[in-house]
Amino acid sequence: MMNSISVLGSTGSIGRQSLAAAAHLGIRVEAMTTNHNITLLEEQARRFRPSFVAAYDESAARLLKISLADTDIAVGSGEAGLCEAVSVACEAVVTAVSGSIGLRPTLEAITQKKRICLANKETLVCAGSLVLREAKAYGAEIVPVDSEHSAIFQCLEGRRSELARILLTGSGGPFRGKTRDETANVTPEEAVRHPNWRMGAKISVDSATMMNKGLEFIEAMHLFGVTPDDIQVVVHPQSVVHSMVELTDGTVLAQMAVPDMGLPIQYALTWPDRSPSPYERLDWTRMKDLTFEAPDLEKTPCLGLAMDCARKGGTAPAVMSAANEAAVGLFLTHQLGYNAIYDSVAEAVGRISFVEDPSLADIIEADRAARGYVLTHY
Amino acid sequence: MMNSISVLGSTGSIGRQSLAAAAHLGIRVEAMTTNHNITLLEEQARRFRPSFVAAYDESAARLLKISLADTDIAVGSGEAGLCEAVSVACEAVVTAVSGSIGLRPTLEAITQKKRICLANKETLVCAGSLVLREAKAYGAEIVPVDSEHSAIFQCLEGRRSELARILLTGSGGPFRGKTRDETANVTPEEAVRHPNWRMGAKISVDSATMMNKGLEFIEAMHLFGVTPDDIQVVVHPQSVVHSMVELTDGTVLAQMAVPDMGLPIQYALTWPDRSPSPYERLDWTRMKDLTFEAPDLEKTPCLGLAMDCARKGGTAPAVMSAANEAAVGLFLTHQLGYNAIYDSVAEAVGRISFVEDPSLADIIEADRAARGYVLTHY
Numbered sequence: 001m002m003n004s005i006s007v008l009g010s011t012g013s014i015g016r017q018s019l020a021a022a023a024h025l026g027i028r029v030e031a032m033t034t035n036h037n038i039t040l041l042e043e044q045a046r047r048f049r050p051s052f053v054a055a056y057d058e059s060a061a062r063l064l065k066i067s068l069a070d071t072d073i074a075v076g077s078g079e080a081g082l083c084e085a086v087s088v089a090c091e092a093v094v095t096a097v098s099g100s101i102g103l104r105p106t107l108e109a110i111t112q113k114k115r116i117c118l119a120n121k122e123t124l125v126c127a128g129s130l131v132l133r134e135a136k137a138y139g140a141e142i143v144p145v146d147s148e149h150s151a152i153f154q155c156l157e158g159r160r161s162e163l164a165r166i167l168l169t170g171s172g173g174p175f176r177g178k179t180r181d182e183t184a185n186v187t188p189e190e191a192v193r194h195p196n197w198r199m200g201a202k203i204s205v206d207s208a209t210m211m212n213k214g215l216e217f218i219e220a221m222h223l224f225g226v227t228p229d230d231i232q233v234v235v236h237p238q239s240v241v242h243s244m245v246e247l248t249d250g251t252v253l254a255q256m257a258v259p260d261m262g263l264p265i266q267y268a269l270t271w272p273d274r275s276p277s278p279y280e281r282l283d284w285t286r287m288k289d290l291t292f293e294a295p296d297l298e299k300t301p302c303l304g305l306a307m308d309c310a311r312k313g314g315t316a317p318a319v320m321s322a323a324n325e326a327a328v329g330l331f332l333t334h335q336l337g338y339n340a341i342y343d344s345v346a347e348a349v350g351r352i353s354f355v356e357d358p359s360l361a362d363i364i365e366a367d368r369a370a371r372g373y374v375l376t377h378y
Numbered sequence: 379m380m381n382s383i384s385v386l387g388s389t390g391s392i393g394r395q396s397l398a399a400a401a402h403l404g405i406r407v408e409a410m411t412t413n414h415n416i417t418l419l420e421e422q423a424r425r426f427r428p429s430f431v432a433a434y435d436e437s438a439a440r441l442l443k444i445s446l447a448d449t450d451i452a453v454g455s456g457e458a459g460l461c462e463a464v465s466v467a468c469e470a471v472v473t474a475v476s477g478s479i480g481l482r483p484t485l486e487a488i489t490q491k492k493r494i495c496l497a498n499k500e501t502l503v504c505a506g507s508l509v510l511r512e513a514k515a516y517g518a519e520i521v522p523v524d525s526e527h528s529a530i531f532q533c534l535e536g537r538r539s540e541l542a543r544i545l546l547t548g549s550g551g552p553f554r555g556k557t558r559d560e561t562a563n564v565t566p567e568e569a570v571r572h573p574n575w576r577m578g579a580k581i582s583v584d585s586a587t588m589m590n591k592g593l594e595f596i597e598a599m600h601l602f603g604v605t606p607d608d609i610q611v612v613v614h615p616q617s618v619v620h621s622m623v624e625l626t627d628g629t630v631l632a633q634m635a636v637p638d639m640g641l642p643i644q645y646a647l648t649w650p651d652r653s654p655s656p657y658e659r660l661d662w663t664r665m666k667d668l669t670f671e672a673p674d675l676e677k678t679p680c681l682g683l684a685m686d687c688a689r690k691g692g693t694a695p696a697v698m699s700a701a702n703e704a705a706v707g708l709f710l711t712h713q714l715g716y717n718a719i720y721d722s723v724a725e726a727v728g729r730i731s732f733v734e735d736p737s738l739a740d741i742i743e744a745d746r747a748a749r750g751y752v753l754t755h756y
Contacts, residue, residue, distance in 0.1 A: 154629065158536040162652045167662055234662045244634075244662075249641060249648075249655040251532065256622075256630040263627060270627075274540045277627040284545055284612045284622075285672035292665035 001270045002092040002115065006031035006050075006085050008105055009096035011040040013200045014119045014145065014261060018094045019044060021266045025275060031085040033076075035097070036060040042067045049073070052088050054081030056101065083108045092269065094145065095120040098202050099325050100318075100367050103127055107360075110140040117268035119145035121219045122325070126318035127363050128222030142223065143268040147197075148216050149223055150264035151242035151255035156224065157272075159247065166220055167244035167252065169236040170213040171196050172295070176237060179299055186338035188331060196239035196259045205328045209341055210295065214306020218317050221310060228310045233303065235293050240282065258282060301342045309349060314356040315366035316349060322370035323348035327378065336378055348373045379648045380470040380493065384409035384428075384463050386483055387475035389418040391578045392497045392523065392639060396472045397422060399644045403653060409463040411454075413475070414438040420445045427451070430466050432459030434479065461486045470647065472523070473498040476580050477703050478696075478745050481505055485738075488518040495646035497523035499597045500703070504696035505741050506600030520601065521646040525575075526594050527601055528642035529620035529633035534602065535650075537625065544598055545622035545630065547614040548591040549574055550673070554615060557677055564716035566709060574617035574637045583706045587719055588673065592684020596695050599688060606688045611681065613671050618660065636660060679720045687727060692734040693744035694727060700748035701726035705756065714756055726751045 005022060009015040010032035022029050029048040034041040036057040045053050045068060053068070054076035055061040061077030068075060076084045082105040086093045092115035095102045102120035109116055110131070118124070124131060135142050144150050152166055174195055175183050192204040199207070206212035213233055220231055234244075242264075244254040257263050258280045266277055297304035302324075309316040323345040330336035336344065348370045355362045383400060387393040388410035400407050407426040412419040414435040423431050423446060431446070432454035433439040439455030446453060454462045460483040464471045470493035473480045480498035487494055488509070496502070501509060513520050522528050530544055552573055553561050570582040577585070584590035591611055598609055612622075620642075622632040635641050636658045644655055675682035680702075687694040701723040708714035714722065726748045733740045 155631070159652070232662065241632075246659065247652055249644060249652050250635055250657050250659050251641065251645070251652070252634040252660055253533070254619075254632045254634060256632060257628055263629065266627060267629070274537070274625055274627050274629070279628050281624065281628050282630055284610065284670045287670035289666075290668040292662045294663035 001025065001273050001275070002027055004028040004030045004090040005092045005094055005117070005269065006088055006090045007094045007096060008033050008082055008085060008102065008120075009098065010034060010044055011037040012096055012098065013198070014096035014265065015094070017262050018096060018117075018265050019048060021262055021269060024278065025266065025269060027269060030090040031088045033082055033085045033097070034060075038064040038067065045071070045073055052076065052085055054085050056082065079104055086114065087112060091115060092117055094265070094268075095123065096145075098122075098200060100126050100322060103363075106131065107134060110134045110138050113138050113140050115141045115143060117145050117265070118142055119265075121146060121215045122321050124219045124222045125215050125321045126367060127360065128218065128317075130360060130363070132222050143271050144223055145261075145264050145268045146216060146219065147259070147261065147264050148243040149220060150267055152220060152224060152245060154255050154267070155243070155245040155253040162247040163224070163226070163230075163245055164248050165246040166224060166226060166231045167234050167246060168213065168216060168220055168231055169234045169241050169243050169292070170210065170216075170295075171207070171237050171239045172235040173208040173210060175208055176235065177296075177299070180339055184337065184339050188334065191331070191338060195237070197261070201332055202325070202328050205331060205341070206324070209302040210300035211302035211306060211324050211341075211345075213295070214303045215321060217306055218310045228307060233295050235295050236291065238290050240287065240290055256282060302345065305342065305346055305349065312354075314354055315352075315358045315362060316354060318358070318363045318366045319352045319370040320345055320349050322367040323374050326371040326374035330374070330378060340378060344374045344378045347377070379403065379651050379653070380405055382406040382408045382468040383470045383472055383495070383647065384466055384468045385472045385474060386411050386460055386463060386480065386498075387473070388412060388422055389415040390474055390476065391576070392474035392643065393472070395640050396474060396495075396643050397426060399640055399647060402656065403644065403647060405647060408468040409466045411460055411463045411475070412438070416442040416445065423449070423451055430454065430463055432463050434460065457482055464492065465490060469493060470495055472643070472646070473501065474523075476500075476578060478504050478700060481741075484509060485512060488512045488516050491516050491518050493519045493521060495523050495643070496520055497643075499524060499593045500699050502597040502600045503593050503699045504745060505738065506596065506695075508738060508741070510600050521649050522601055523639075523642050523646045524594060524597065525637070525639065525642050526621040527598060528645055530598065530602060530623060532633050532645070533621070533623040533631040540625040541602070541604070541608075541623055542626050543624040544602060544604060544609045545612050545624060546591065546594060546598055546609055547612045547619050547621050547670070548588065548594075548673075549585070549615050549617045550613040551586040551588060553586055554613065555674075555677070558717055562715065562717050566712065569709070569716060573615070575639070579710055580703070580706050583709060583719070584702070587680040588678035589680035589684060589702050589719075589723075591673070592681045593699060595684055596688045606685060611673050613673050614669065616668050618665065618668055634660060680723065683720065683724055683727065690732075692732055693730075693736045693740060694732060696736070696741045696744045697730045697748040698723055698727050700745040701752045704749040704752035708752070708756060718756060722752045722756045725755070
């Protein structure tokens with residue numbers, strides 16, 4: 001059980017639930033950050049009394065500093081602020097920021113040997129090889145917070161050497177079974193309405209396009225040290241099973257729970273222990289019709305694209321992820337159609353120059369170029 | 379991985395599969411026994427070349443001795459023969475005999491510190507407290523072979539302290555949903571036709587009445603050191619999930635596999651390792667409609683009776699199990715109706731005198747009295 005944490009992205013969905021879990025578990029919150037939601041961050045800061053807070057947005061940070069002037073809480077800003085937030089006296093860092101801005105602070109926390117409670121999948125998607133190499137070198141633990149990776153992590157505890165195949169499950173999103181023609185006029189409001197999980201806007205859109213499952217596919221490769229052929233995506237619309245592993249003898253272990261992110265967050269904080277939790281229990285007296293099927297890659301081309309980028313490696317996943325972030329941003333602000341999310345990302349992957357064994361600088365450049373491509377061409 | 383084993387009941391369904399697993403894994407079979415199927419035992423003996431064989435039936439043993447006169451294989455008989463079979467130079471004993479005759483040989487193997495690959499559930503049902511106490515005292519490992527208990531055992535590995543509840547699944551058998559009126563005229567041929575598993579006749583009938591789930595309920599209490607309130611029986615007609623555990627935070631871990639007893643047998647032999655296996659894999663591209671529901675104790679009163687006996691403790695489970703063995707024997711030979719299995723067992727439980735903290739002698743007497751009661755009154 002961790003005694004003290006820093007929460008990057010405390011005003012988002014995962015961040016808020018991380019604070020709730022910390023409160024429930026009696027864990028001290030030493031630092032917290034936001035992008036620009038300083039109203040909520042101030043409220044959180046007054047409640048949790050961290051020693052440090054930061055806003056990524058510089059002007060928001062200036063306002064926040066004024067708001068908290070009556071406290072002894074230090075205020076930072078920008079990427080430097082996020083890096084400072086992981087450098088306070090804490091045992092673990094919850095990386096709950098959205099997008100590739102999580103990369104540098106995560107690397108900073110790793111060099112400080114802190115446990116990474118990883119809720120920012122873009123970090124591993126863009127720079128998985130680099131991050132895992134650093135974590136190994138510094139002996140920093142990476143414990144996944146994503147429900148799927150937490151499930152796999154739990155199923156594999158003590159039996160990593162027995163793994164034959166990861167069965168990565170996903171609900172298929174709100175438009176499961178719909179053709180590209182049928183999704184052409186999907187609005188942001190429709191796309192963020194996930195059938196089983198309540199999540200932030202970006203990840204909800206990614207769930208609808210199944211790009212989220214693609215990002216998780218790449219994340220799982222890095223986290224569990226496997227190849228693309230070792231992972232099978234399984235569509236499971238009921239979201240009761242959060243993922244499974246097939247072991248060498250054909251045995252399958254599955255992890256299940258109510259769809260509440262509080263649970264994997266708590267587990268990442270208490271691991272290797274497990275604590276009682278306030279969440280609802282699954283009701284086995286009436287659990288009907290759990291189904292499992294193969295994904296239809298024609299209807300969800302983003303997943304196929306992500307699997308291709310996973311096989312290609314190098315800067316391909318970073319380009320794909322950054323282009324997707326930009327495209328989803330445009331979609332959410334009604335500047336891009338739903339199907340054009342895939343089109344623009346696929347185009348960026350085809351056009352941005354490829355580096356096979358990238359440095360951190362190469363990854364950051366690929367990220368920048370991919371965003372630029374989508375924003376200027378769409 | 380075990381290097382050498384003795385198989386009690388090698389001519390039964392589990393016994394034959396244990397020999398196949400031993401052959402596949404390259405494990406030496408040092409001894410094997412049968413009740414009276416000496417034709418098959420001779421064939422097995424000539425193939426596996428154990429140093430010792432035994433037939434429980436005395437006259438069958440005499441014939442077997444003549445058949446194997448040209449070999450150097452020693453031949454024993456009766457309960458003494460079974461006890462001798464566990465005393466050969468072997469690391470593990472697969473107890474695949476049916477009924478309470480497995481009790482003494484199992485206790486003998488425990489005193490010799492051998493791993494018990496437990497496929498004889500009556501041993502724990504009748505004398506669970508005694509057997510577990512002895513196993514602890516001698517440091518003998520008990521690894522379950524029953525698919526449900528193997529599933530629970532696998533889900534709990536490394537996390538015994540995290541257990542909140544065992545979710546013991548069962549298919550509900552071939553007459554699931556049928557009322558007592560509708561099962562009145564069930565024939566032995568109908569009762570042994572299990573929808574998912576191929577098994578011996580006695581256990582198939584027990585599956586139909588759900589007495590098998592009741593016996594497993596009591597077995598699980600002893601194996602995992604829990605109370606009746608810690609176990610929930612869940613009807614799962616598809617037999618894909620073999621059982622589950624709910625952990626302290628509400629997380630559920632499930633073990634799944636194709637319904638082939640070869641798998642849990644192999645695991646009991648290889649544990650704590652896991653080996654590749656020749657069994658089919660579950661196909662997640664088309665797994666439809668897994669359902670879970672509460673058992674209907676009015677339609678399957680044997681399960682309710684077993685749960686009552688589990689709560690009562692003492693000699694109650696031994697009386698129930700022995701009466702059930704006798705009743706199922708009568709049913710299989712067309713001397714008792716299907717519904718009368720429950721009636722006779724319930725009556726025996728009510729009539730045979732109860733001992734709260736029984737010795738081995740008390741248990742053997744309870745067993746004898748219960749059989750006698752059913753055979754004389756029905």
